[in-house]
Amino acid sequence: MSAPPSTIANDALTYDQAGVKYDQVDPIKLLAQQSAKATAAHVAARGFNEIVASRGESAYVLDIGHSYLASIVECLGTKVLVADAVYRDTGKSFYAAIAQDTIAMAVNDLITVGATPLVVQAYWAAGGSDWFNDRKRAEDLIAGWKAACDVCGVSWGGGETPALAGVVESDTIDLGASCVGLVQPKSRLSLGDNLAPGNAIVLLASSGIHANGVSLARKLAERLPNGYQTDIGNKQTFGEALLAPTTLYVPVTEALAKAGVAVNYTVNITGHGWRKLLRHTSEFTYRIKEIPSVPAVLSFIQHEAKLDNAEAYGTLNMGAGFALFVDAKDAEKTAHIAHQCGIEAWVAGAVETGAKQVIIEPIGVTYSADDLKLR
């Protein structure tokens, strides 16, 4: 973690200890970003202009005339290893759940620009042909993938199912998804141009850890005498609780568009937890007055990993998976529409003039601009 928001206990788990070294990846990421940026001229020569502001955002946007084209590729990450371990230990398959997680990683990012996701492609790189011989997990993966497409209203266009012995570890699978969609009408583009003081911040509930903070959770499981089989206090095991599938937020953004609610900006709360609320480049203060009850699995991680609130809310979603920034007059309506989609939501706070910071009043935590370096 590039900027630990607070002092942490000696035996606390940090992301660095969990093997994720953001600092090491970043200089190369920067070079890749600069090289990528230089290629925009090619499509301009073909008559298509990229939306420059989308390069720092969660999906890439191209102006194709009558609408904007948004595209993305995303990776599930190491959550598959939790599903593998639970499957080995208990025989319970959560491959349908991680299929949903994988699609969620892509679509929940794609909708942040205001796009309607249309096509999802599957990237399933197995450690060997044998992976697909276990029909139960393979069929669950397919069923979960299809069910997530059903929820999001997207067409599963196809994909790749290579057997990559020697590249992917044997008996596991590298799961990714690409997604393409359209911003239509173009007025739905939500890159934050209309984000302004006075906007309400509506938060949508998460279902659990989603797919961020998983390396930390895996490291914690290694420390626990019963590992993933540890009862977290609500009659769920740690492993099963971790594997609650990520909420798909597409129905909410589509329902808002249908209802004519203009969304000024959105943030998918993934890595960096609530620090992600600082994502937009503008200088605003984001004041949060209402926080949700924390999912049991995240309370358990916070307690067992000895994270203080600043560390926990700066790493995990702590019950809020997606943030919508709307005009104050639309705030209650926005939350209501999310409820109608079966997703808990609440008007959590507001955008204010002031230094770039997130103030989470109920827990007395503040993150400043220095706590989030995404670009």
Place this chain on the structure above:
Amino acid sequence: MSAPPSTIANDALTYDQAGVKYDQVDPIKLLAQQSAKATAAHVAARGFNEIVASRGESAYVLDIGHSYLASIVECLGTKVLVADAVYRDTGKSFYAAIAQDTIAMAVNDLITVGATPLVVQAYWAAGGSDWFNDRKRAEDLIAGWKAACDVCGVSWGGGETPALAGVVESDTIDLGASCVGLVQPKSRLSLGDNLAPGNAIVLLASSGIHANGVSLARKLAERLPNGYQTDIGNKQTFGEALLAPTTLYVPVTEALAKAGVAVNYTVNITGHGWRKLLRHTSEFTYRIKEIPSVPAVLSFIQHEAKLDNAEAYGTLNMGAGFALFVDAKDAEKTAHIAHQCGIEAWVAGAVETGAKQVIIEPIGVTYSADDLKLR
């Protein structure tokens, strides 16, 4: 391989021996395809119709009104392991080359439907953060990726660079690319509706093995006393020859469109070698009268792996990486335009009425419909 086209020597290498078991993956692929097909209704409800015929083809196509939207995700496969081995043994980096291969896997498939590729996303899943610490290979990967985007005229939109210790083997990287493009004007759609007897078959030269048949080549390297350092007879080592980057065919299809040459159908010659010429669902005979000189690396593989011609041309590209099916009157012009793009091309044969088969006259090999089961 589902249908070995001929008897092979006892010590010959087959795909099955090389660890690729198509038969095992296929039933699950079929289930995935059926499940995917069922999701098309979602986008239809949103006013977008999929092009049903594209489901059996190399890229997925959706009608978005003024144009068709084509999308795809592709994987490099195990060619990275060849680059890893050569880098370990000699210090020579071919990561720029395999970056081009990865993009080629995506764009060369996308253009088969008549699309202009517009955006490429990078999927680089490393075995750990350390992969990117080796600046030479990381910078080469980025440089090769950008250069391939430059050749194809696409915008590099972004991507994912996760560190996936435990999922991807340490010290290697799982490389993939997603690509999205438009078929515009819609008349460029080349799903084969206009494929007809009398059409000419124009073949475009390959640069070497491209990224198909690599498992076989890797198995062969294990057998050779000097492995990848074996001189293949043209002052190149086996490893370096294998790592010639895949030809990017986008400039040719774009130049043909600009010149007003209608392309009736195309085939990217990848897995299954020249059997891929049977790809279209129609019942036609494809008669080949001119074959290219075979790249040294492929001759070497054929000789060392003791493959007869039927096996070699049914597995490897043998010098032809892409096939264009055009009206006979456009045949020479098509080859000429490819030459102008710096890619060798020749009018190789023609489509005829008759049983579904490929007849390669110069080597006396015939593949029938039973030799290719893609759907």
